[in-house]
Amino acid sequence: MAKNVGVLAMEIYFPPTCVQQEALETRDGASKGKYTIGLGQDCMAFCTEVEDVISMSLTAVTSLLEKYTIDPKQIGRFEVGSETVIDKSKSIKTFLMQIFEVYAEGPARPTGGAAAIAMLIGPDAPIVFESKFRGSHMSHAYDFYKPNLASEYPVVDGKLSQTCYLMALDTCYKYFCYKYEKLEGKQFSISDADHIVFHSPYNKLVQKSFARLLFNDFMRNASSVDDIAKGKLSPFSNLTGDESYQSRDLEKVSQQVSKSLYDAKVQPTTLIPKQVGNMYTASLYAAFASLIHNKHSELAGKRVILFSYGSGLTSTMFSLRLHEGQHPFCLSNIATVMNVAGKLKWRHEIETYNSRILNGIEKDSNRGFLMQFPPEKFVQTMKLMEHRYGAKDFVTSKDCGLLSPGTYYLTEVDSMYRRFYSKKDGDYTVCENGSLANGH
Amino acid sequence: MAKNVGVLAMEIYFPPTCVQQEALETRDGASKGKYTIGLGQDCMAFCTEVEDVISMSLTAVTSLLEKYTIDPKQIGRFEVGSETVIDKSKSIKTFLMQIFEVYAEGPARPTGGAAAIAMLIGPDAPIVFESKFRGSHMSHAYDFYKPNLASEYPVVDGKLSQTCYLMALDTCYKYFCYKYEKLEGKQFSISDADHIVFHSPYNKLVQKSFARLLFNDFMRNASSVDDIAKGKLSPFSNLTGDESYQSRDLEKVSQQVSKSLYDAKVQPTTLIPKQVGNMYTASLYAAFASLIHNKHSELAGKRVILFSYGSGLTSTMFSLRLHEGQHPFCLSNIATVMNVAGKLKWRHEIETYNSRILNGIEKDSNRGFLMQFPPEKFVQTMKLMEHRYGAKDFVTSKDCGLLSPGTYYLTEVDSMYRRFYSKKDGDYTVCENGSLANGH
Structure with a gap:
């Protein structure tokens, strides 16, 4: 096999x-x-x-x-x-x-x-699916859709769209952690991911999403959250799920306490989505391509978690294990061929x-x-x-x-x-x- | 596994x-x-x-x-x-x-x-995929499409559509036979299929398609073609591929010589498509449902070949092996639940x-x-x-x-x-x- x-x-x-x-x-x-x-x-x-x-x-x-x-x-x-x-x-x-x-x-x-x-x-392959760890969530929502067949443009409910995305992220992360813990016998936290790549309609949502994962870890009492962060997040520990999606204060504080982890784990994935815009289906993989472009020489042995999202909605969080691989199917050659800098x-x-x-x-x-x-x-x-x-x-x-x-x-x-x-x-x-x- | x-x-x-x-x-x-x-x-x-x-x-x-x-x-x-x-x-x-x-x-x-x-x-399952035998063909064609986004109706080129379908059938059958022969060490012919189920936009095309498979068998000198049929088909043995799709005489003769095999192998699959019309994606499976409805008590141990087709175009021929199965997942219960006669x-x-x-x-x-x-x-x-x-x-x-x-x-x-x-x-x-x- x-x-x-x-x-x-x-x-x-x-x-x-x-x-x-x-x-x-x-x-x-x-x-x-x-x-x-x-x-x-x-x-x-x-x-x-x-x-x-x-x-x-x-x-x-x-x-x-x-x-x-x-x-x-x-x-x-x-x-x-x-x-x-x-x-x-x-x-x-x-x-x-x-x-x-x-x-x-x-x-x-x-x-x-x-x-x-x-x-x-x-x-x-140099980029191997760790398919035993995977969490999916699908739901019926009218967050972004194209019912007007004669129009090029979608109907978008911006606020609903963001909440749907973050709820899907929470649910996928919950299932992902559950699977990991069941199979590995220990708790999963964002510390176990070297990089996290998000479906990227716009970069701000990626920042919010990573902060949201840290907030999830905080609520799960996971090891990724240090005492300073715990102190800052504790005022939000009693929010209901709905309240937590609406709270601007939580958004601000969680982005602040996750900033250094974001810079290390997520920032290297943001280049192409920021430069090219919303690529829809290609968006997640363009973010992943940015990571290969920026970090290919340091990725061997690393675990990368990806969050895929499509409005309407379907979403999956899954895991990749990276190896240098054999030419031509190796990380350095993939980076050379994509030539993101040149483009x-x-x-x-x-x-x-x-x-x-x-x-x-x-x-x-x-x-x-x-x-x-x-x-x-x-x-x-x-x-x-x-x-x-x-x-x-x-x-x-x-x-x-x-x-x-x-x-x-x-x-x-x-x-x-x-x-x-x-x-x-x-x-x-x-x-x-x-x-x-x-x-x- | x-x-x-x-x-x-x-x-x-x-x-x-x-x-x-x-x-x-x-x-x-x-x-x-x-x-x-x-x-x-x-x-x-x-x-x-x-x-x-x-x-x-x-x-x-x-x-x-x-x-x-x-x-x-x-x-x-x-x-x-x-x-x-x-x-x-x-x-x-x-x-x-x-x-x-x-x-x-x-x-x-x-x-x-x-x-x-x-x-x-x-x-x-009572209906098992024999996935080692499978032949696929995909091609870029404008046989049936819906480019006018504001209209409910397709653009159809009827003649092209039929030729595309029959060419795809030929190609899938060729690959299917090749795989079978490679793995089983003997020639495949329609005699090796107890029933053949076709994507059914309209019944006439199903009749033509089965006749076309027999013509393929004739050209391959397969055992399914008896001497009488050989005699009747021999005038067409030198037609080019293109000519064979256009020849009304070949169409008529091959349908005539395949009639008794059609009645045994295909006719039991035609009930719902004839009664309901073109069901597009559901069409092939509605034909298969007709077979279960008509023959469920005789299907254990039988091999059924299916031909799936979507305009544009993609197509696959694949094989199923049927067993009675265990209640509730058994052929008789599937027939009872579908209740085609009642509907x-x-x-x-x-x-x-x-x-x-x-x-x-x-x-x-x-x-x-x-x-x-x-x-x-x-x-x-x-x-x-x-x-x-x-x-x-x-x-x-x-x-x-x-x-x-x-x-x-x-x-x-x-x-x-x-x-x-x-x-x-x-x-x-x-x-x-x-x-x-x-x-x-």
Whole structure:
């Protein structure tokens, strides 16, 4: 039987187009810090008319197969997760079958998603599922949903959404601890996790969530809570569950006492979610990719706990054990292949270039390189996307100047709503210094 | 490790409202036999405004749990399959979480689906997956899809859809035979399957599909094809793959030579799909339920091959081994609990009653019992459903006179698109003679 089953390889793709949250604050007339501190977010990636959930998935999966020289025939099972759908009947998976077919046809819908993660699962992996420890919780809730089929946007109850998330976290953690204690004969606490990775709609919720786990440990009288923290949390020990979700004081105090543990265990997981925004299904794994990027040389032997959440709602807390692994399926190579720094730097290069053009320092010699950077351009793009949503019988600009070689992009939606994609010449490659390599 | 994992229990639900295909032919001005012989269909069930994919799923799952006295806490994993979605983000599974929660909230969208199947999977089952034999095929095709998010109806390319289905069948069968031959050291043919169950959008395609398998066996020189059949099929042995999908002569001859095998192996699986119509995801299992209903006392020791297909497309051929099993998880009890005859008879009772009212033989003493039987009423209902599709802020008639006790029904969609359901008093029960039992 296959042993040490887990993640052998990972690839992440996010669009180069993004908008700074600080600039958005100004544009929206929001108070300074509302998005950057209130939500804890730095930047938000978005798809222009040439990218969507299918093109990003095609790019990520193709790139993973190429960079690890995996023959598609070696893949025994293929699963696709997405927060939302392109078509109410035809699955995203079937679009990706193009990769696995010998002939290349061409054909998705923009969903406002802004990243795709591909993972190869198999035996003898450097990232092993510790599946005996797992806690799940599912419930029927209207926290975030998309009942208006003609609209790109969800119906969201922000307050309910946060409470649902934290209640699900509590419940999953309770079951997770129960399983651990039953099998290991000792109490579990956050001290037993070297890192904790959260589904990350916005960073502030991740901060609150980690603080909430510490509060759980406090209520369970676990060893992770020192005397100082105990003293500060004791005024809240008699709150009912409901009260504890509503208490701003508890939120503040628990974040304060968990700050140093947060910096050590969680902060290294926050880079991509803060820089790219809410990636829905990809969000948890983008946070995990941030950890690999930041800490790959120190992760061997470590335990990482992950909390997965989908509105509506379903949630699971599960555990991974990390090993260095064998090349190419090893932590250092996974970090090299994902090249998170290069991809972020490439966005920055575009941004700098744009600023120089906008400020008249440089002339725009290549229209394609002008990124939709200022918030006004972002808003214009969103308007075009709204107009295009659910539309048929149009061709896109096919403007892929900003895209790296090997990136898939949407070229046309025909009169029968059939979608066609092209791949920019070359393999998907961004150099570590953020410049584009010449593809072959 | 768990052994003999498979289906322990099944329940099927379809709405009592239906329209005769023969009456539809007349109403549509179609030639006589176009639907009944051309498609091979007898009757079509449909949801009125008080039922939808969520209410039917709630009814089927609740009924299974009640009739087998299963505590929801015993369920370790819960999977929901549906051809289409109610909401672009919130999963159907989360609606069903109501069943598993201690508190009863109330809350789906009509999708034109017309049946729901619930199955309990576990060890020591009477219906065991022979998972070593399995052939899958997936491909990117636009045979049937729903890109127009504001419309209830799909875009269908009928001819392409049939060719895609038959090509997928051929490919799955090829892989299935390959696996069988590799593991068993002998050739597989349809003679090795006691019954074959197909995804059944309409019965004619099932007839063609079985004939196609026989043609495959002929081309592979398998033992299932006798000399007479060989003689009749030999003129087609040099057709290319493409030609073979287009040839009406081959279709006719292969159906003719496979007729007696079809009657023995396939015909017992066709009852519910012919009576209820296209059930999409539930279709294959409704066909399998028909087999259990018709043959449960003769199935112990038999091998049943199933072909699952979803447009877009993904498909798998897999094998089941049947055993009598231990009460309550045994074939005879599964047949008793599903009570297919009773459910079909109950529809018939309503229909007869309606006819008597329509013909003035009886007075309608109970408006709720007037079924939407004549095609005009069916068309009216579809118009109401189109109007209601994607709508919010309305209450339904709550008219559940036609529904059996224990059936869930839609009562309201509020201004936030939240859906509310009620359960008709009593457990879901239809007597074998087709009358309704008093629920408790």
